[in-house]
Amino acid sequence: MYELLKNLDRRWIFLMMLLCVSVPILLQSRFPEKPTGLAQAVFDEIDQLEEGDRVLMAFDFDPASEGELGPMATAFSYHCASKKLRMYYMALWPVGPQMIDEAIRNVVETDFPDLVYGEDYVNLGFKSGGEGVIKVITTDIRQLYTTDALGTSIDAIPMMQGVDNIRQMDLIVNVSAGTAGTKEWVQYAVTPYPEDLRIVAGCTGVQAPLLYPYIPDQLPGLLGAIKGAAEYEELVMSKYGEDVMAGIYSEARRRMGPQLIAHLLMIALIIAGNVIYFTDRRRGGR
Amino acid sequence: MQRTTIISAVVMGLAGLFLVFRVSTGSMGKAYVRATPQVVDAQHPEGHWQTEAPAAPAEYWRAEAAAPGQQEVRFSWSHTLGLWVAAFFTLAILSFMYCDNPVYKVAESVVVGVSAAYWMVVGFWEVIVPNLLGKLMPGTIKAWAMPGLEAETEWVYLVPLTLGVLLLWRLSPKGGWISRWPMSFIVGVFCGLRLVTFIHADFLSQIRNTIIPLTVFSDQGFMFWDSVRNILVVLSVLVCLVYFFFSIEHKGAVGKTARAGTWVLMITFGAAFGYTVMGRIALLAIRLEFLFDDWLWLVDPNGKRVVEEAASLILGSGMVG
Numbered sequence: 001m002y003e004l005l006k007n008l009d010r011r012w013i014f015l016m017m018l019l020c021v022s023v024p025i026l027l028q029s030r031f032p033e034k035p036t037g038l039a040q041a042v043f044d045e046i047d048q049l050e051e052g053d054r055v056l057m058a059f060d061f062d063p064a065s066e067g068e069l070g071p072m073a074t075a076f077s078y079h080c081a082s083k084k085l086r087m088y089y090m091a092l093w094p095v096g097p098q099m100i101d102e103a104i105r106n107v108v109e110t111d112f113p114d115l116v117y118g119e120d121y122v123n124l125g126f127k128s129g130g131e132g133v134i135k136v137i138t139t140d141i142r143q144l145y146t147t148d149a150l151g152t153s154i155d156a157i158p159m160m161q162g163v164d165n166i167r168q169m170d171l172i173v174n175v176s177a178g179t180a181g182t183k184e185w186v187q188y189a190v191t192p193y194p195e196d197l198r199i200v201a202g203c204t205g206v207q208a209p210l211l212y213p214y215i216p217d218q219l220p221g222l223l224g225a226i227k228g229a230a231e232y233e234e235l236v237m238s239k240y241g242e243d244v245m246a247g248i249y250s251e252a253r254r255r256m257g258p259q260l261i262a263h264l265l266m267i268a269l270i271i272a273g274n275v276i277y278f279t280d281r282r283r284g285g286r
Numbered sequence: 287m288q289r290t291t292i293i294s295a296v297v298m299g300l301a302g303l304f305l306v307f308r309v310s311t312g313s314m315g316k317a318y319v320r321a322t323p324q325v326v327d328a329q330h331p332e333g334h335w336q337t338e339a340p341a342a343p344a345e346y347w348r349a350e351a352a353a354p355g356q357q358e359v360r361f362s363w364s365h366t367l368g369l370w371v372a373a374f375f376t377l378a379i380l381s382f383m384y385c386d387n388p389v390y391k392v393a394e395s396v397v398v399g400v401s402a403a404y405w406m407v408v409g410f411w412e413v414i415v416p417n418l419l420g421k422l423m424p425g426t427i428k429a430w431a432m433p434g435l436e437a438e439t440e441w442v443y444l445v446p447l448t449l450g451v452l453l454l455w456r457l458s459p460k461g462g463w464i465s466r467w468p469m470s471f472i473v474g475v476f477c478g479l480r481l482v483t484f485i486h487a488d489f490l491s492q493i494r495n496t497i498i499p500l501t502v503f504s505d506q507g508f509m510f511w512d513s514v515r516n517i518l519v520v521l522s523v524l525v526c527l528v529y530f531f532f533s534i535e536h537k538g539a540v541g542k543t544a545r546a547g548t549w550v551l552m553i554t555f556g557a558a559f560g561y562t563v564m565g566r567i568a569l570l571a572i573r574l575e576f577l578f579d580d581w582l583w584l585v586d587p588n589g590k591r592v593v594e595e596a597a598s599l600i601l602g603s604g605m606v607g
Contacts, residue, residue, distance in 0.1 A: 014384075017570075018570075021570050021571050022574055022578075025574055026584065026585060028585060067573070068565055068568045105339065125412075128412055129413075144417070146434075146437055147416075147432060147434040147435060148434075150434075153434040187483045191483075205562055205563075206561065206565050209554065209557055213495065225561055226564060226568040247588040248588055251587075254587055255568055255571050258571040259564060259567055262563075
């Protein structure tokens with residue numbers, strides 16, 4: 001056994017990982033989710049807003065991280081639409097508008113047909129420039145946004161009346177896959193204007209450890225990776241989604257099944273690797 | 287013949303047979319769209335087109351049950367081709383797990399090429415047109431590309447135009463050094479922007495965030511776990527700072543504190559590794575979900591192929607497109 005594990009071809013490990021992720025997907029395994037403090041904080045920040053409050057939905061991600069962040073974007077849109085908040089979608093990533101379109105098509109248009117484009121939600125589209133865009137729109141949104149994503153003049157959109165800059169937003173909801181993303185929103189928008197702006201975010205697993213130092217003063221709530229998404233999804237759906245518990249509104253919780261099995265494999269492999277290392281050392285191999 | 291070659295040939299052969307069987311029974315890899323007629327406006331009824339949004343197979347079956355031969359929800363060759371191409375490239379990239387191979391190389395090159403082309407197109411339509419040409423020639427741009435544009439000429443945008451031209455001077459056989467001027471401008475601006483922001487958002491704010499009470503009291507009295515958390519935060523910051531303080535040799539008490547700093551750093555790296563693993567597994571899960579759900583139709587978590595009573599009749603009569 002020792003020799004087998006020591007000389008195990010890495011492709012067997014890849015195969016085991018493939019099976020660990022595939023089987024729960026094929027069996028549609030689901031496990032209960034208990035929300036933690038950070039997910040609860042994100043939920044509370046949005047839930048305490050009143051009907052008609054303005055929320056900037058900054059979707060800074062692309063299809064490469066859609067597996068982790070798509071369910072967050074869906075749950076954020078559902079939560080805000082359920083509360084009848086006014087949603088201002090924008091993206092700092094070039095493929096972000098497609099992610100916005102998907103959220104609008106799958107959530108807003110499908111489950112909230114009474115919401116009107118331009119009055120209840122608007123898609124401002126992508127702007128190039130990353131943190132430069134954030135810096136500009138904190139003082140003058142019309143400097144960069146002259147039209148929405150469909151080419152309609154900003155001044156012809158009812159919900160843009162009276163909006164001169166994003167400091168007039170009641171909350172920023174950011175879904176972030178990297179740079180520009182949550183870190184830049186915290187640095188360039190929230191920190192300089194702590195009295196005006198608050199932010200909650202969902203981010204990839206790779207980013208999450210880099211954002212923890214901003215919690216809780218600069219970043220009250222954070223959803224880290226698919227686990228955070230599953231917890232938030234549980235909170236939103238348990239309060240607002242009795243009728244639509246299946247389908248796209250259970251994506252994050254569904255993807256926790258493969259996570260559990262794959263993590264068990266990872267733990268087993270780490271233990272096996274350490275056992276081999278120490279056994280090898282005891283035998284004088286190194 | 288090598289054993290690995292035999293194994294891979296057998297696996298690919300079985301997978302091919304499985305695909306042939308599924309395709310021949312019409313139970314995988316089809317995409318449908320919902321077509322919505324659009325008109326330019328009431329004054330131009332002759333100007334019309336259709337938008338197509340993805341539709342679930344169940345929507346198509348339902349529509350066919352209600353009105354056979356309808357065209358609102360229909361089978362889409364282009365979307366189906368896209369589905370198969372996406373499945374092929376997913377498998378091509380995953381094939382690198384077995385070994386480096388030409389199919390993987392092709393997929394990798396396509397990704398690089400498509401990304402570069404996409405960035406060029408996005409750069410033109412999202413930056414140069416609205417942010418530069420739209421400011422300098424708003425009338426022309428409004429008539430040509432952005433009907434909603436309402437702006438007046440801003441001559442100050444001649445400055446970025448000039449800097450942009452100077453930047454491209456690098457491609458010229460002579461005078462390439464001219465591109466250093468706009469490059470210096472870019473570097474200077476971003477240094478200034480990021481320096482101020484970093485000092486404010488990271489340096490000063492992080493010091494402020496570390497000044498927290500070591501014993502936490504609330505209306506309910508002493509908060510034990512909140513106090514433990516705050517003490518851990520402050521101690522962790524201090525021992526990590528000692529680890530990075532190299533002006534004193536790490537011996538004795540300083541050495542032990544630095545050692546504790548190492549432990550804190552290791553725990554942080556472990557947490558980051560755990561998060562990274564979780565992220566990567568999620569990415570694998572969605573690709574497999576795509577293969578099993580959208581392509582192979584083996585699972586249906588979103589109810590896209592839930593066949594209701596009426597549609598079952600169509601399925602039974604073989605009308606499913």
